Amino acid sequence: MSTETAEGSARAPITVTPAAADEALSLLNSEGMDTDVAGLRLFVQQGGCAGLSYGMRFDNEPEDDDTVTDFHGLRVFVDPASMKYIGGSTLDYESGLQAKGFHVENPNVESECGCGESFRT
Template identity: 80%
Template sequence: MSTDAADSGSKGAVTVTPAAAEEALSLLRSEEMDTDEAGLRLFVQQGGCAGLSYGMRFDDAPEEDDTVTTHHGLRVFVDPASLNYVGGSTVDYESGLQAAGFHVENPNVVSECGCGESFRT
């Protein structure tokens, strides 16, 4: 398992904004998960009109081959295959009148579908 305990992340790793970390930690605590061990898993899966889509879930602990980073107290787990697509990305949390949710700003994307739910690198 690769680990980067710094709040800034390493080159190629995923970073998280303070707003996203705060929201994720709040959700983890509401699920009564141990924030010292559990974290947010970011992954890429086949799907969507552009070919790939993001997935996020909370996991109790990282897998052995995950890259693990910590940002503003939030642990983030990314598997090696997904890291190839999302390395260098930033996870943010946006809230507004029409919607609220996590958003991935991915510098590797060359095109996205119209709704922004899927992408191609």
């Protein structure tokens, strides 16, 4: 398992904004999960009109081959296959009149579908 922290790393495999970390930690706490061990899993799966889509879920602990990063107290788990597609991405949380939710800003994307739910690299 590869482990990095936001502090002191030259470039983390992914980045999480303070707003996204705060929201995810709040959700983890509301689920009664131990934030010292549990975390947010960010992954890529087949699907959507552009071919790939993002997925997120809470896991109680990382898998052995996960890259684990820590941002603002939030542990983030990414499996090696997903890292190929989302390395260098930023996870943000938007809360406004037009949209509310998590958003992945991925520099590897060549095209996205019209609704922004799926992508192609």
